[in-house]
Amino acid sequence: MSHVLSTYARFPVTLVRGEGARVWDDAGKSYLDFCTGIAVCSLGHCPPRLVDAIREQAGTLMHVSNLYGIPQQEELARVIVEEQVKLPGKVFFANSGAESNDGLIKTARKFGHARPQPDGSPRFEVLSFTKSFHGRTLGGISATGQDKVKEGFDPLPTGFRHLPFNDLAALEAAIAPETAAILLEPVQGEGGVNVATPEFLRGVAALCKKHDLLLLLDEVQAGFNRCGPAMAWRAIAPEIEPDAISWAKGMGGGFPIGAFWLSDRAIDDAGTCLSSLLGPGSHGTTYGGNPLACAASLAVLAEIADAGIEANVLQQEQHIRETIASWKLPVITEVRGLGLLLGLGLDASQLAVPDGKLPAAFVCGELLKAGLLVPPAGPETVRLLPPLNVSSAEVDEALTVVRSTLESLLTSH
Numbered sequence: 001m002s003h004v005l006s007t008y009a010r011f012p013v014t015l016v017r018g019e020g021a022r023v024w025d026d027a028g029k030s031y032l033d034f035c036t037g038i039a040v041c042s043l044g045h046c047p048p049r050l051v052d053a054i055r056e057q058a059g060t061l062m063h064v065s066n067l068y069g070i071p072q073q074e075e076l077a078r079v080i081v082e083e084q085v086k087l088p089g090k091v092f093f094a095n096s097g098a099e100s101n102d103g104l105i106k107t108a109r110k111f112g113h114a115r116p117q118p119d120g121s122p123r124f125e126v127l128s129f130t131k132s133f134h135g136r137t138l139g140g141i142s143a144t145g146q147d148k149v150k151e152g153f154d155p156l157p158t159g160f161r162h163l164p165f166n167d168l169a170a171l172e173a174a175i176a177p178e179t180a181a182i183l184l185e186p187v188q189g190e191g192g193v194n195v196a197t198p199e200f201l202r203g204v205a206a207l208c209k210k211h212d213l214l215l216l217l218d219e220v221q222a223g224f225n226r227c228g229p230a231m232a233w234r235a236i237a238p239e240i241e242p243d244a245i246s247w248a249k250g251m252g253g254g255f256p257i258g259a260f261w262l263s264d265r266a267i268d269d270a271g272t273c274l275s276s277l278l279g280p281g282s283h284g285t286t287y288g289g290n291p292l293a294c295a296a297s298l299a300v301l302a303e304i305a306d307a308g309i310e311a312n313v314l315q316q317e318q319h320i321r322e323t324i325a326s327w328k329l330p331v332i333t334e335v336r337g338l339g340l341l342l343g344l345g346l347d348a349s350q351l352a353v354p355d356g357k358l359p360a361a362f363v364c365g366e367l368l369k370a371g372l373l374v375p376p377a378g379p380e381t382v383r384l385l386p387p388l389n390v391s392s393a394e395v396d397e398a399l400t401v402v403r404s405t406l407e408s409l410l411t412s413h
C-alpha cells in the first residue's frame, strides 16, 4: 500500500535509472524517454556537465539564505538577461513554474496599484486563455483556462477571466478598466500543444501598449530552447517585447528551479521601473536561487549554448514532421507545436479505445508497453518532448514505435 497521496493517475511502471534519452525500470527494462519528466530533462538523463556541476557545488555550498549575496544567482541572472532574454530587466528565482507564475500575478497587482484606474482604484485583472495551464497554486489554477483543475477549490482568488486563444477581437472586447495584464503561453503545452499565431502575439503586444497592460509570457514549458530559440516567443514574433516572463522545467535540466524576469521599462516619470516594483519585503522564497540550483542551471544553459542545441532542435523537429508526413497515416490528424514541443493530434474514431479511457492516455499507455515514454496533452493529443540533444537515430527508433503501435490500434486493423 502506498503512503503517497493519490493525486496522480500513474502509468504502471517504476523508473529507477536514466542515461541520455533512455530510462530503465525496476525490472531492468529500458525505455526511450520522450517525456523527459514533462519537458524538464532538456539534456537527457544524467548529462555529465550537469552532474559534475551539481556534485561540485553540493560539496562546496548548497544553500544560504537570500539575506546574503549568492554569486551563482548573480551570474545566472546575468546570463538570463544578457544572453537569453536580451532585453534590460531583472530576475527573481523560484523553485517551480506555478511559483514563478504567482510572481507574475503579484507583479500585475503591484502594477495595477502603481498605474490605477481613472478613479484611483487599483487595476487588478489578469486576462488569460482557454486551454492554458499555469500551475497548481491558487494563483496558478485561477489563471488556468481549464475547469478541471479548479473543481472543488472555490472560492478562488478573483480577478481572472479567460478568453479564446488566438482570437484577438474577443480579447480586445474583453479589456475592462480594471484589467492590468494579459498572461499567455506562446505555445500551450498541457492544453493540447496549441501555438499562438504571429498575428495574435503581435496583436496582444499592441493591445497591451494601447491599453497600458502588462504582457506576461508563461514560458515554463516552452522556454530555454524547447521550441528552438532560447525564448519561445522569438520563434513566433521575435519583434515583440514582453514585460515579464516565467520559466521552470528545462532551465534546471532536472534540478528544481524556476524564475521570472521583469523588464526595466519605466512605469512613471519619477524613475520607477517595472523591475523595481517588487522591492525588499514584497516577495520571497527560502529556497529560490540557492547556490546548488543556480549552479545546475548555469551548467544546463552553458551546455545548450556550447553543444549547438538550437540547431539540433530545429533539425529534429523537421525530421519528425517529415517522417510522420511520409506515413500518410490518417489517424494522425496533424503535428502541432514548435521545436521539440510537439503534439500528435489523433482521430480517436479510428482507434480501438476501451470504454471509459481517454484516447491519448490510452495510446500513451500502449506506447509505454512498447518501450516509449510520452505524455498526453488533453484528451486526443500525444506529446513528443524528447531531450533537446536527441539524435536522429533515437528519433527514428521512437517514431517506429509510434507508427507500429498506432497501426496495431486501428479499428480497421
Ligand SMILES: Cc1ncc(COP(=O)(O)O)c(C=O)c1O
Pocket: 038, 095, 096, 097, 098, 099, 101, 133, 134, 135, 136, 185, 189, 190, 218, 219, 220, 221, 222, 248, 249
Ligand atoms: C506552461 C506551464 N506553466 C506552469 C506550469 C506549472 O509548473 P510547475 O509544475 O513547475 O509548478 C506548467 C507545468 O506543466 C506549465 O506547463
